[in-house]
Amino acid sequence: MNLASPAEVKKLLEDIGVRPNKVLGQNFLIDRNILNKLISAADVSENDCVLEIGGGLGIVTEELVVKAGSLTVVEKDKKLAHHLLNKYGDNPKVEIIHDDVLKVISRPDWPEKEQDYNKVVANLPYSVGTRLLVDMIQSQSRPQLVVVTVQLEVAERFSAECGAKDYGLLSIWSQMHYNVELVKAVNNTCFWPKPEVTSGILKLELMNEGQPSPETARGVYRLTKHAFSHRRKQMSNILRNCIDDFRIEPEVISEIFEKLGLSVSLRPQNLSVSDWLGLTQAIMEVKGNG
Structure with a gap:
């Protein structure tokens, strides 16, 4: 199955019984070059415990499974979660969670209850991108590295420098904990269905020194x-x-x-x-x- 083929993605979704939900921000990545950029920026190895959010059909998942020491995938859509479970359920280093990630990471026992993680790598649903990143930044168990695709406007606000028009709360909150980089703008033709907005690959790398109390x-x-x-x-x-x-x-x-x-x-x-x-x-x- 070629998950970078719009025709095959559409056919697989029909077989699973899923119609892309705009409210949930379901736009499936179909560009291998952008996928490679995302994975390369994350620099995942067998020493990493990775959290993927919104696994979808698994185009990012299938790359992370090969590289990561352990992988936790949180998928809100019941049918997509079932698809991922059928595909990876027998893999001892993969855990598929059918739930709303905003609820999962707000649990008092997360991440201790599940596999701990040091990296977050995901093609984030547009509907949760900003809130999820803020929740992670303000958490006391911040991941070491976050590499995600989000709406370009959001990525620019996180990465903006002082005095820039996009500089504001997201810039300050993220940059007092992380080195923040807009890796690449991503055209809307790299997704299916094609969203109305441009996306961007955003990278947040936790600073080893100078963390505020x-x-x-x-x-x-x-x-x-x-x-x-x-x-x-x-x-x-x-x-x-x-x-x-x-x-x-x-x-x-x-x-x-x-x-x-x-x-x-x-x-x-x-x-x-x-x-x-x-x-x-x-x-x-x-x-x-x-």
Whole structure:
């Protein structure tokens, strides 16, 4: 079975009894070159425990099975999960889970209950891409490497640099934990059915050093979420009217910004990831939470 052939993919889906669901973001990868780019960027070896999300018909799965030490595939569609189970159910290093991945990774006993994983490799359904990546980033058990296809607009927001038009919450939250790279834009003709949007291969590689403490990370999440809801305002005004944990007096704001070498007239999108970390830590120290 050639899973890169639109005709064969369509026939297999008919045999299984699946009609691609736009709500679930079911667009099946059918381009071998893009598949190779995805797999190459993940650099999977027998030392890796891999999580695949949205296994679909298995075009990514069949590559990961050969390379990974163990593979867990989470598939929400019952018929597709059954198809994958029929194909890989006898393989001792593969586990197929029929469930919603957003529910699976939010369980208190995940990933301990299932096979642990250090890499996530997937052609992500458009419907869950952003939320899933944010959940992983904000988790205390972050994977070492994430390589996924997502909507190009989403990939650009994660990988944007300070000052760019796409720079915002996703950029800051991901880049304070990961080195983030937009590996390649992916044309919509590489999928069937053809989506209305362009995709991109996004790579997040966990930084070995410089990880913020859990308390600082939570502070950055909260402070930036508030600040970017007022992104047209200057930081001095934002902090004077901030959420209770971070509200500080004007003279203290000036002292903190001067110490950090920053101007109080800056807007949220003009602060780099390191600026946000330094600002959050400084405010937490002033408020007695650092």
